[in-house]
Amino acid sequence: MISSDEVPQPAAPTPSRREQNKAATRQAIADAALNLLRGKGPGNFTVEDIAEAAGISRRTFFNYFSSTEAALASVTNGFLDHALRQFRLRPAEEPILESARAALMQLADPMTVAPMAELFTLTQQNSSLVRSELEAWDHCTEQIIIAAKERVAKTPGAAIDELYLRALAGSVISCGKAAMDVWFAQCGADLSPASLSVLRQLLIDAIGHLGAGFASPAHSSTATPFKDRL
Amino acid sequence: MISSDEVPQPAAPTPSRREQNKAATRQAIADAALNLLRGKGPGNFTVEDIAEAAGISRRTFFNYFSSTEAALASVTNGFLDHALRQFRLRPAEEPILESARAALMQLADPMTVAPMAELFTLTQQNSSLVRSELEAWDHCTEQIIIAAKERVAKTPGAAIDELYLRALAGSVISCGKAAMDVWFAQCGADLSPASLSVLRQLLIDAIGHLGAGFASPAHSSTATPFKDRL
DNA sequence: TGCGCAGAGTGCAAAAATGCACATAGTGTA
DNA sequence: TACACTATGTGCATTTTTGCACTCTGCGCA
Numbered sequence: 001m002i003s004s005d006e007v008p009q010p011a012a013p014t015p016s017r018r019e020q021n022k023a024a025t026r027q028a029i030a031d032a033a034l035n036l037l038r039g040k041g042p043g044n045f046t047v048e049d050i051a052e053a054a055g056i057s058r059r060t061f062f063n064y065f066s067s068t069e070a071a072l073a074s075v076t077n078g079f080l081d082h083a084l085r086q087f088r089l090r091p092a093e094e095p096i097l098e099s100a101r102a103a104l105m106q107l108a109d110p111m112t113v114a115p116m117a118e119l120f121t122l123t124q125q126n127s128s129l130v131r132s133e134l135e136a137w138d139h140c141t142e143q144i145i146i147a148a149k150e151r152v153a154k155t156p157g158a159a160i161d162e163l164y165l166r167a168l169a170g171s172v173i174s175c176g177k178a179a180m181d182v183w184f185a186q187c188g189a190d191l192s193p194a195s196l197s198v199l200r201q202l203l204i205d206a207i208g209h210l211g212a213g214f215a216s217p218a219h220s221s222t223a224t225p226f227k228d229r230l
Numbered sequence: 231m232i233s234s235d236e237v238p239q240p241a242a243p244t245p246s247r248r249e250q251n252k253a254a255t256r257q258a259i260a261d262a263a264l265n266l267l268r269g270k271g272p273g274n275f276t277v278e279d280i281a282e283a284a285g286i287s288r289r290t291f292f293n294y295f296s297s298t299e300a301a302l303a304s305v306t307n308g309f310l311d312h313a314l315r316q317f318r319l320r321p322a323e324e325p326i327l328e329s330a331r332a333a334l335m336q337l338a339d340p341m342t343v344a345p346m347a348e349l350f351t352l353t354q355q356n357s358s359l360v361r362s363e364l365e366a367w368d369h370c371t372e373q374i375i376i377a378a379k380e381r382v383a384k385t386p387g388a389a390i391d392e393l394y395l396r397a398l399a400g401s402v403i404s405c406g407k408a409a410m411d412v413w414f415a416q417c418g419a420d421l422s423p424a425s426l427s428v429l430r431q432l433l434i435d436a437i438g439h440l441g442a443g444f445a446s447p448a449h450s451s452t453a454t455p456f457k458d459r460l
Numbered sequence: 461t462g463c464g465c466a467g468a469g470t471g472c473a474a475a476a477a478t479g480c481a482c483a484t485a486g487t488g489t490a
Numbered sequence: 491t492a493c494a495c496t497a498t499g500t501g502c503a504t505t506t507t508t509g510c511a512c513t514c515t516g517c518g519c520a
Binding site for chain 2: 017020021055056057
């Protein structure tokens with residue numbers, strides 16, 4: 001293996017109290033919304049309920065999110081941001097596909113996927129919620145494009161091919177989403193090591209297909225050994 | 231027994247979000263201070279530590295309390311406020327001494343005395359902290375005087391005798407404090423039912439002495455049966 | 461003695477949270 | 491249809507929290 005999936009963290013300079021509070025509030029709202037979704041089902045609770053459960057006023061809720069759906073989408077956003085952060089941490093000289101693979105691999109972690117898995121099972125039936133989930137994936141695509149551009153800009157003499165980048169980013173996200181979809185369908189919200197290993201393999205396979213130009217659409221499945229990829 | 235120790239609560243009209251937040255912050259500060267006192271001992275932590283543990287800024291701490299000691303004293307204040315609230319709930323026509331007895335009796339409750347008991351054991355050695363505790367008791371005395379005046383004002387034709395009220399309030403508080411002191415000395419921070427029953431009896435006895443004009447300073451102790459009092 | 465420093469406490473302006481009023485939209489109902 | 495009612499979303503004034511820059515005091519140390 002050329003590079004590890006782990007990259008040394010550049011140390012976080014303890015955000016200001018303001019930043020911490022905002023992050024905590026944001027998180028409290030997302031948690032409250034997810035709890036209510038779990039307890040009452042989609043459409044059976046109001047913004048006021050969320051605010052109350054989060055310990056803030058209704059007005060403050062709207063200072064953070066434009067709607068209930070936006071609040072729930074923040075769970076997905078948080079999930080995807082995690083991957084994005086990992087992507088940014090990869091060395092600039094690494095092939096982008098390999099960086100993407102490593103970043104996506106970080107998602108197969110219990111703490112990370114848990115809220116996402118639950119949200120997925122709870123929103124699958126509700127078209128409105130599913131739509132806002134898609135928006136989150138799309139937003140992440142845009143972020144990846146930006147991150148990729150930054151990386152290319154670091155490499156002297158390399159020109160930015162807009163189409164190439166956008167197609168690549170979109171494809172990578174699609175592969176990630178496809179892996180998640182298949183995983184949910186196969187394993188549900190199961191977070192056992194075995195299930196997570198399946199997710200990992202799905203992610204690897206999906207990126208593998210992408211890297212191979214989708215050469216052999218035949219079997220693939222989760223049996224493909226890791227060493228055969230990139 | 232003429233009247234019960236329990237009085238129907240007039241129902242709390244859910245305070246505003248602002249009120250709730252302020253109360254929560256106040257409580258968080260007091261808890262953080264008590265935790266640090268427990269963990270590091272008096273004098274071994276700063277206002278900044280408290281603020282950090284409470285999840286607020288140092289400046290905000292000073293918006294609530296003027297010093298570390300004031301924050302710790304709020305534990306005592308909360309304890310005494312509880313008794314004061316009970317006092318205010320008693321019917322106006324009840325003899326004041328009986329109201330006081332009933333109010334003090336409410337203090338012999340595990341949830342109520344727990345923080346107080348711990349604070350007591352932790353501050354006993356520190357003169358500065360003990361002083362601010364005394365201030366809290368004194369503050370409570372003033373509050374009782376106010377509450378008693380309000381009660382007298384409710385009774386038509388009754389004149390307010392300043393000296394009588396002040397002497398009475400001070401004496402009642404002294405009796406309460408004496409009972410607590412003896413209890414701590416006897417039982418430490420023990421919160422078992424047996425220990426709380428001792429506290430109850432001490433409170434009853436102390437008020438009993440007061441009601442009897444301190445007639446017989448002889449034995450008393452915790453053996454005195456309840457029915458012999460008031 | 462003088463100096464550096466950590467911590468207490470305060471004034472002030474910027475930022476965040478809140479209450480409140482209002483416009484709007486959907487829903488059940490007489 | 492008209493009306494009451496509930497919930498969303500927003501504008502604005504007020505209150506609270508925060509960051510920052512002080513001042514002041516006590517303490518260790520050269």
